[in-house]
Amino acid sequence: MEFALPVRTPLEQPRFLPMTREEMEALGWNELDVLLVSGDAYVDHPSFGIPLLGRYLVAHGYRTGIIAQPAWNGQQAVAALRVMGRPRLLAGLGAGALDSMLAHYTAFLKRRHDDAYTPGGKTGARPNRAVIVYANLLRQAFPGLPLAAGGIEASLRRAVHYDFWSDSLRRPLLFDAPLDAIIYGMGEHALLEIVRRLDALLEIVGDGGYTPDVAAGFGVWEGIRGTARLEKKAERREGAVYLPSYDEILADPAALLKASVVMERECHNARHALVQDCGGREVVMEPPSALLTTEEMDALYALPFTRQSHPSYKEPIPAEGMIATSITSHRGCGGGCSFCTLALHQGRCIASRSEASILDEARRLAGMKGFSGSISDIGGP
Ligand code: SF4
Structure with missing residues (x-):
């Protein structure tokens, strides 16, 4: 069924999202x-x-x-x-x-x-x-x-x-x-x-x-x-690509490599759903989401993140210090290194913020209390 999807009015952004x-x-x-x-x-x-x-x-x-x-x-x-x-x-x-x-x-x-x-x-x-x-x-x-x-x-x-x-x-x-x-x-x-x-x-x-x-x-x-x-096993799903099943991979682990190659390819091409049978039920993986456009990325990273841990915490969170002055400029990586799963998650196409948006964030960072004068990195998340 086609849905008439609601488009709601944006809410005011709180200083922190509520936890209580x-x-x-x-x-x-x-x-x-x-x-x-x-x-x-x-x-x-x-x-x-x-x-x-x-x-x-x-x-x-x-x-x-x-x-x-x-x-x-x-x-x-x-x-x-x-x-x-x-x-x-x-x-x-x-x-x-x-x-x-x-x-x-x-x-x-x-x-x-x-x-x-x-x-x-x-x-x-x-x-x-x-x-x-x-x-x-x-x-x-x-x-x-x-x-x-x-x-x-x-x-x-x-x-x-x-x-x-x-x-x-x-x-x-x-x-x-x-x-x-x-x-x-x-x-x-x-x-x-x-x-x-x-x-x-x-x-x-x-x-x-x-x-x-x-x-x-x-x-x-x-x-x-x-x-x-997860779905009940269906007749062949039109337009879908079938991965080696769980039983086929158990019988021949090399089939896992084939499945991984197909998943990476389809993650990149974003054309087909993938289906994998597991004991009579099947996982249906729809094609990947469209990349965020530059305008969407800019709007997302312009949201008023405090860049701090929630005030309820009494002790520092080590990761907070590591990324305090880090700026995300883009997502995805075209590298395709064989040991890296990034392509299966973010994909190999690059979604980027605009230069103006990145510079805006750098200026906001520079104006924050305690800014040391350096930005630790500008890159992927
Ligand atoms: S993110 Fe992964 S694929 Fe990209 S260069 Fe680094 S290791 Fe290679």
């Missing part, structure tokens, strides 16, 4: 439209995906809050996700800037002693395989709420993959995490499309009218570029 009910109410928000859950602490900087997407949604009229590094075991785990109530449209989640296993273990499988994305650099603030854990907790906290995951962990585990940490081939993450969709790659367009579709759907069926069957009837999750979803 008191902060929501101070903004005059009685509920959230979208809740974003992150495996990293909340640093309000455009290098961090969840704050970037949160401000992007606010700029498109959606009240968005963040829960960062929620308790994930014990009695409080579900309650920790309910502090701002049930969001009206969607919960989104991400493991953080790194895959949670890489954040926690060295290449020699030793537990790391520090975590740059956590106050005080302490470890243990996020679970192993965080997307799976957070998705299950969100399902318990908000039964029936639409749920989507993005970020590097979800994105790069969207198809059958080799998991270094367990030395095994794992099925796509959608088999282990109870998600409606994975948003892969850079998520602005896909996330906004999902939120607008859900908004449009509730206009029709009313608040509380969402069920998976209703959503399926309206095709809410279908055809959104930059997303992957």
Whole structure:
């Protein structure tokens, strides 16, 4: 079904996105439209995906809050996700800037002693395989709420993959995490499309009218570029490219290489959906999202990020210092190095900001309290 997608009036950008009910109410928000859950602490900087997407949604009229590094075991785990109530449209989640296993273990499988994305650099603030854990907790906290995951962990585990940490081939993450969709790659367009579709759907069926069957009837999750979803096995999907199945890769691991080459090619060409069979169900990966235009990039990076950690933190977050004076000039890389997965996430085409936008940010940085006189880097995120 075609949706008449709502275009909402941009909301005023708060100094920080809310993390508590008191902060929501101070903004005059009685509920959230979208809740974003992150495996990293909340640093309000455009290098961090969840704050970037949160401000992007606010700029498109959606009240968005963040829960960062929620308790994930014990009695409080579900309650920790309910502090701002049930969001009206969607919960989104991400493991953080790194895959949670890489954040926690060295290449020699030793537990790391520090975590740059956590106050005080302490470890243990996020679970192993965080997307799976957070998705299950969100399902318990908000039964029936639409749920989507993005970020590097979800994105790069969207198809059958080799998991270094367990030395095994794992099925796509959608088999282990109870998600409606994975948003892969850079998520602005896909996330906004999902939120607008859900908004449009509730206009029709009313608040509380969402069920998976209703959503399926309206095709809410279908055809959104930059997303992957789990489907019952269908007759051949017209125009789709079929990857080697899970069983074929188990039987011949070289088929994983073939699948990776096809995924990289289709990520670059952005022409076809990809389908991968796993034991009678299949993952459908729509073609990647369109790149943000220069105007969209400029508008995004002009949002009023404080470039600071949320004031509730008592200890410094090491990553905050690393990127304090970093400027993102572009996304994507044409390099194609064989050891690098950037092409499977951001793609090989470059999306750039304008020179004027980058210079504006440099001037804003230079005017900030404590600016030391140098900008640490200008490059990709
Ligand atoms: S980002 Fe990846 S593909 Fe690009 S130059 Fe660096 S290592 Fe190579």
